Amino acid sequence: MNGRPPRADALRNRARVLEAAGAVFAERGTAASTEEVARRAGVGIGTVFRHFPTKESLLEAALAGLMEELADRARALEDAADPGAAFFGFFSEVVRRSATKNALSGALAEAGVDALRAGGEAGPALKQSLGTLLERAQGAGAVRADVGAAEVMALLAAMTHAAGLGGGTGALAVVFDGLKAP
Amino acid sequence: MNGRPPRADALRNRARVLEAAGAVFAERGTAASTEEVARRAGVGIGTVFRHFPTKESLLEAALAGLMEELADRARALEDAADPGAAFFGFFSEVVRRSATKNALSGALAEAGVDALRAGGEAGPALKQSLGTLLERAQGAGAVRADVGAAEVMALLAAMTHAAGLGGGTGALAVVFDGLKAP
DNA sequence: TGACAACCGGAGTGCTCACTCCGTATCTTC
DNA sequence: GAAGATACGGAGTGAGCACTCCGGTTGTCA
Numbered sequence: 163m164n165g166r167p168p169r170a171d172a173l174r175n176r177a178r179v180l181e182a183a184g185a186v187f188a189e190r191g192t193a194a195s196t197e198e199v200a201r202r203a204g205v206g207i208g209t210v211f212r213h214f215p216t217k218e219s220l221l222e223a224a225l226a227g228l229m230e231e232l233a234d235r236a237r238a239l240e241d242a243a244d245p246g247a248a249f250f251g252f253f254s255e256v257v258r259r260s261a262t263k264n265a266l267s268g269a270l271a272e273a274g275v276d277a278l279r280a281g282g283e284a285g286p287a288l289k290q291s292l293g294t295l296l297e298r299a300q301g302a303g304a305v306r307a308d309v310g311a312a313e314v315m316a317l318l319a320a321m322t323h324a325a326g327l328g329g330g331t332g333a334l335a336v337v338f339d340g341l342k343a344p
Numbered sequence: 345m346n347g348r349p350p351r352a353d354a355l356r357n358r359a360r361v362l363e364a365a366g367a368v369f370a371e372r373g374t375a376a377s378t379e380e381v382a383r384r385a386g387v388g389i390g391t392v393f394r395h396f397p398t399k400e401s402l403l404e405a406a407l408a409g410l411m412e413e414l415a416d417r418a419r420a421l422e423d424a425a426d427p428g429a430a431f432f433g434f435f436s437e438v439v440r441r442s443a444t445k446n447a448l449s450g451a452l453a454e455a456g457v458d459a460l461r462a463g464g465e466a467g468p469a470l471k472q473s474l475g476t477l478l479e480r481a482q483g484a485g486a487v488r489a490d491v492g493a494a495e496v497m498a499l500l501a502a503m504t505h506a507a508g509l510g511g512g513t514g515a516l517a518v519v520f521d522g523l524k525a526p
Numbered sequence: 527t528g529a530c531a532a533c534c535g536g537a538g539t540g541c542t543c544a545c546t547c548c549g550t551a552t553c554t555t556c
Numbered sequence: 557g558a559a560g561a562t563a564c565g566g567a568g569t570g571a572g573c574a575c576t577c578c579g580g581t582t583g584t585c586a
Contacts, residue, residue: 166554166561166562168562168563169552169553169554169561169562169563170553170554171552171553171562171563171564172553172562172563172564175563175564195542195543195544196543196544196545197543197544200565200566205564205565206564206565206566207544207545207565207566208545208546208547208563208564208565208566209563209564209565211544211545211546212563212564215545216544216545217543217544217545309514309518310514312514313514313515313518316506316514316515317506317515317518317519319505319506320502320503320505320506320515321502323501323502323505323506324498324499324501324502324505332491332492332494332495332498333495333498333499333502336491336495336499336519336522336523337499337518337519337522338522339521339522340518340519340520340521340522340523341518341522348531348532348584350532350533351531351532351533351582351583351584352583352584353532353533353534353582353583354532354533354534354583357533357534377572377573377574378573378574378575379572379573379574382535382536387534387535388534388535388536389535389536389574389575390533390534390535390536390575390576390577390578391533391534391535393574393575393576394533394534397575398574398575399573399574399575
């Protein structure tokens with residue numbers, strides 16, 4: 163199907179571009195120019211467009227990377243001793259992280275649907291890991307039984323987004339109370 | 345200070361532009377071009393820029409108009425017989441409306457902080473009316489006493505935003521349960 | 527109704543951005 | 557270490573956008 167493996171510098175540059183894209187889009191929002199990503203990565207624009215033929219594809223790839231990180235974190239918590247703490251801890255960690263990397267929330271929002279649906283394999287992976295975390299927490303009686311992964315994902319996206327607006331901790335506490343078993 | 349009142353056509357056009365801006369930005373997002381707003385309003389671009397010297401000012405004005413609508417709605421509910429129903433009803437009405445006018449949520453998000461803080465007088469007005477609704481609902485025992493207007497605004501913004509993502513009704517129910525008195 | 531100010535329309539301007547192209551440099555293979 | 561494939565850099569291209577400018581039009585007031 164495909165001839166040779168890619169050259170070593172190509173691989174290195176691809177990784178650099180991806181990292182720079184994550185940083186730039188998080189700081190400046192998704193409206194940041196491709197040229198700035200190239201500058202940050204220390205490569206020419208041509209290189210960026212060779213690896214990611216379109217700005218949209220670059221955004222998707224950067225987003226997929228971030229979601230993969232989250233999915234890994236979720237998987238690591240699947241065997242935790244206290245499923246309730248694992249679930250709520252993961253939830254607030256995601257919110258907190260997104261608050262710091264200011265505009266990740268914006269990116270998740272703009273490309274949101276696309277990211278969850280078609281964002282490589284990381285989207286489904288995150289959803290599944292989150293589902294496992296949720297089920298275990300429900301099994302332990304820490305979370306009410308009548309909510310599904312979809313609702314939790316929606317709440318996570320919502321609170322991630324609102325984290326940039328201020329009234330963070332209190333609002334999160336309200337949501338957590340709503341999620342706890344009666 | 346100022347000489348004459350503005351001409352009648354100027355007033356008419358200003359209103360048309362504002363209405364068109366609200367519709368266009370809600371449908372196409374805030375990235376929609378000023379020219380499209382002008383087309384929709386049936387005026388020339390020059391006219392748009394005479395009334396709103398900058399695209400940002402146009403956005404602000406359109407947003408302020410929407411928030412004023414919401415503030416009016418909130419004020420109308422201040423004397424309702426059932427404060428709890430008024431509060432939760434208002435909350436879900438705002439979320440529902442934003443879901444329909446798809447990208448109002450995006451607009452509220454992007455310009456969010458600016459809108460709440462400096463968006464004319466509508467921002468504070470909304471916050472105050474919402475505060476009144478909240479206090480009355482708390483007085484009636486329908487909402488827990490340890491949440492403030494800031495948390496509710498944050499939750500409102502969050503759920504407004506997430507409404508476009510799908511898992512709407514269930515997620516909202518969770519938040520409402522979290523808001524209810526124990 | 528005439529005269530003047532206020533207002534309108536929309537072609538034009540300058541800028542930014544995504545994306546292309548190709549001469550040059552670097553890696554890989556034998 | 558030489559040949560050939562692969563990848564790089566960055567000036568260049570075209571499209572789109574916010575915003576300006578001014579000749580023409582319309583409302584207003586006496």
